[in-house]
Amino acid sequence: MVALATNPLDLIEEIAREIANRSNRSYASHVRQIAKVLPEGVSDLYAWLASLDDAAIKELAQKLELIEGKPRPHFTAAVKQARTLALQRQTLAGMPPDFAEALRWAMERAGLGLKALAREVGVDRTTLRKWIRGKGIPSSLRAVERLEAALHLPPGSLAGRLPRFGRQRLEVRGDKTYRAFTRTFLRVASLVRYEVPWADLPPPAREALLREEEERWRRLSHRQIRVRQAQKQTFTLPFRDWPARAREEWNEYVVYASTRPGTGERARRALSGGPLSSRVLRAPTVERELAEMQKFYGYCVRVRGLDPDHLGLNLLTDLSLVRDYLGWRVDRYGDAVPGLTRTEILFIALVKKLHRRYLPVIGLQGDLEGLRELEKRLKAAGLDETEGYHAVEPLLETPDPLGWLAAGIALMLRDLSGRVGDLLAPKVPTSGAAQEALALYRDAVLFWTATAHPLRAKHWYAARLDMDQFREGDFAPGRGHVGRRGGTYYLAYRVEEFKNASSMVFRNLRADDLVEFPLGDPEHPLATLEVEGTRYALNEVFHVYLRGVLPRLAGSLGRPGPLLPLFPGLDSKAQLSGMFRSRSAYVAALPDAPLILPFGPHSLRHIVATSIVKATGSFEAAANVLLDSVEMVVRHYARFAPRDRYRHGWRLYVQTRGGGR
Template identity: 30%
Template sequence: MAEAGDCPLARPPASPAPIRGSGRAEPDPTATYTAPTAIILLPFLLNKEGEMVQEVVDIPTYSEVAKGIQERFSAGTASVYISHLRSFMRDMGVGDDDPAAALMELTEAQLHQWATGRPDNARSAIRRAQEVAKELHRVRLLRASLPPDLPGRLRFLMQQKGIGVERLARASGIARDNIRRILTGSTPSDPSVLRRLEEALGAPGLLWEVARPTAGQRLGALPKRVLALATHLVKGLSEHQRNRFYRILRSLLAARGLSFSSPDEVLEEAIKEAMEMARREPPPDPYSLSATAGDWPEPLRSEWEVYRRFSTDLARGTVESAFMQELVFPKKPVREATLKRERETLDFFFGYVRARGVSPLTLRLVVTQPELVRDYLAWQEARKGRVTASEGAFLSFLLKILNPERGFLLQAPRLAPSLFPPEDGWQERVRQAREWLKGAARRLRIESDFNFGNAEPLTRLERPLEPLIQAEGRLRAALEELVGDLVQPRFDGLSPKYVGVALGMYHDLVAFGLLLRTALRAKHFYMAKTDNLRIVEGRVYLAYPKEFFKNSDSSFFKHVPQGEWIWRMALEEPGFPPIAHVVRTYLTEILPRLQQEGFLFPLFKGNGHLLDRRWRAFLERYLCPYPVRVPVIPGSAETEEVVVKPFGVHAVRHLTATQAVKATANSTMAAFLLMDTEETAFAHYARFIPAEMVARAAAAVFGGGAPIWRGDKA
């Protein structure tokens, strides 16, 4: 494998611009990281001239210290303290707007000398002022190193405080589930939630300042009274501006302690202000080079258009150019949603490269320089506080275009002559870059907090799916507490809020119950329509056309005609609680209440990210809080207790195949359950064949023992 430094595609990045001045806090994209886990807390910004600047955290001024005293003490006490502070400032010869450096650095001996001959409370007043100044400075230093998003900032503050969700819930009085929702990207509509968390963490204002633009919003139509009031005020707004207007109006009302029932004149003033704010375009993201906004230079846009035609059906069968005729197209057209996601990942990468000092005019789809890719991944991790799916999608795109058989870039070196000189050996350089990227993708999956590695402890069990089946049982029990019998659920007596909770729980019980019983891919659930489900003779089936399967061109589907539907039965064997009667009730009682629009599971809305979010919430509530006893070594009697971390939906397929191999000692059943080839199943899961079965096979082969492959279940 090629190392980062000697890969032929590697080129030294441009020298970073000088760092100076002040600005807002961001991790420094000019730094070169030596490890993907490096945490960089250098505040970074691009100023108006396009130069990179580093934030200098200012010492609070005396006027700010005086204001802090007024906020922390009663009016009488604050007045006395500020009076002594004025005397101190006069003796030091400083003004209100001067930094309070002398106050912060004041020693006990200097304070004693200054306070001699003054009233008794003078010394106490200056001490309190010094404490306020140091606290203001501490908060500023902390703010300079904080992530810019609410989940990352809350996670950072919890780590600084050394507390977890449980302790924070007890200290703040906020429910654990609400804290977990904030950590996964949700913004509470009640500002007091963030205030209470800030008090518990000792970080006043640090959460509210990043959540304020969206706090208080609830998606949906405005109340009719406010909508009628706004009709004559909101005119000429685009759809995007109108959506921004709704969010801003709710934020303004929440920030000012108002509601939609406030007097008309107050509402009208807020509506006008929200309208003006909505008309103003938001400041551009310095770390994004947006294709949709026209920021991509013409050569890059042209390359992307060729790639788009290459990836979709647009160029198939055309004779528009000899170049297109020479290409080997992907086996399946790429969906528009996938192309959009790929373009968005490139927006952020190109924005980062621009921040490194590279001219946008030199950017191409050839983004395989390992140094830049490595530094970008580490910078994103430092910025967000964790590895996310966006970085995985970025690497997946690079690996796809570098595929040695059908990759777009490998077939089209002429698109980037400056980085791909047309000389012998360029294919080998691309191959080496691809090998490096494969290693990076592997490491990224390992370091991610939402991957199959978190499910590995369950593979030591004889029945790896058992903890998930128990988690499903806990979800059933919680739902029965709300609605009683699952076949005839009762929603009367529940508040509207808990009716919505119960419907969501019923939705997830059916979706994840079928996921455990079929081991299908995530797409088969978030894209499922109502006609994909059948109930025949008491059995539940999920049916999809052959083309809907990712590996439809593999030998497993070789003899299945194109367009034929594949039926997959949901298992109702011992070990799985019955689900057919629950599915019937879901179709007749629950789905109509969810106002579905053709989707079998409408809360996923055809979006894999929403499926991942609800799956994670399911694990965090019903699996992760319950430690699992697993063998220290697979097959051993000695056990240990492990706390399972959340893992992805795709891990269910791995656990299903592992359980099949452990039960049968061969990969045939695993291949059938995964609907994949036996060679693939053997390559991935042969290592899970139980040791005792291997020992019996060895005894039969080498020790003359009785054969195990005749009359034995294995």
């Protein structure tokens, strides 16, 4: 039995001989010089070599030059080859989670350079260099499989680190967002669950987190299955491809349906005898209706073979055509999922509305009673009520969904305090980490505030601070959305800034009245959070953010006043959604957390409403917090109400009265 070498000097000789046999005999003598610069106390030579980066190797070369009194030009290249051998001895458990880092790691492990690997895989070196630097990813699974074969990796080793192949990008837009979520999850979960950094995590624990992250992307809702099936057979006919007559006809309907009262256009139509809609449609509603018509016309042309020149609203008066279209939509999903969804009902509702209000205006008559009967039959058939909150659905099924959010925010604040110290007297680094610390402070404040006050996304990315009003002490919101009264900050939005401004929710308010949301309400369950034994108040942290963090962020991002974005860098819908999806990893990283996906700001409304309905059984209480209708809450959240709402209601009444009769 041959004894394995364990002495570092013997191992250096072993590596030198292997390099001589593999590639370059002259490098062997340079490798042997490692013994002259080997630090004291190195017990695992291979681990030490594998840990060296290029800067450390350069330092070793400089140290050797001082010892020998002359440079060794090939010493650096020889040590890099020795590092490659050391990396090849590492197991796949040490493979980084990021695709670009994993690719570089695998190339070192296999001893393949850029040129050789590009030739093996069949791609040009420029493309491969982009993959290695994280500036691009392969566009085909076959290319990834060739990479794995060339690098002697098990199937899926690299594909599993790509959002397009190994994991589905559900509810995530863009590779950068996906990478940010995964990196944050792995980094934070290793700290909070195992109390060690990711780099020091034992292989079994590391594999457990990677398996959890892999499993996260395998969940598919019925909606996502339908989308995938629909993408295999696209049939939408874009508006630009409609014949001129159909486009003109639709544009005339848009003018009819969306011209606002009090405008010159509406006055001119009234004077000319043109039709006027009694109800004005919002732009998003018109866009949704156009999307439905593009699909209907696409079916008529691409599936039924209708001549495009025959497209027009008159087709909606053909009840058999409408019925065939809906039947085709349902049948194309097969038996994989229930085919009938709310989308089909919404299409029928659109057709019915046009029959009732607009088609008679332009001289078209349809079978309105037949449409009503068809709608009734479809509803009786039963819709697929698969919940639309797929990203956070596992969270909603827990007894206290809001508790998970609060714990995730506290974890984010804990991570922040590790960077800046006391959150009320932060010491922001002056190095390159400053911007990252400032951004995390901003994101933590926004995540906390948006959970305490679950408004819509627009209220956050469009929020402004009026610098003409902003001062020490109390101040009014002015043209912005932040004020202070009695030392307590509050957010303020005009009624007209709410999506449902014309609904019964705001019936007693004028369009320019302010709706306020205090940040220092002592009765609010999220007014304070505990972070490692210290209790922080949202109002106080928000004060530090406004006075210290916001000015630095605004300056670095070039956001001048006088109407300053309240959250610079998140003042667009895409930026805001990206932040929430990446930072939601803090919730996912909690011990025993449900297997959630990255979620956006609107999911906070689902979580808060579900928690209120579960705790109180009151749909009205949830509607009050969401500033929405009771009907909407019942439609979306009734399934979370206590089963015995009758007894639950009496218990709440007794609790409200203090427990007495």
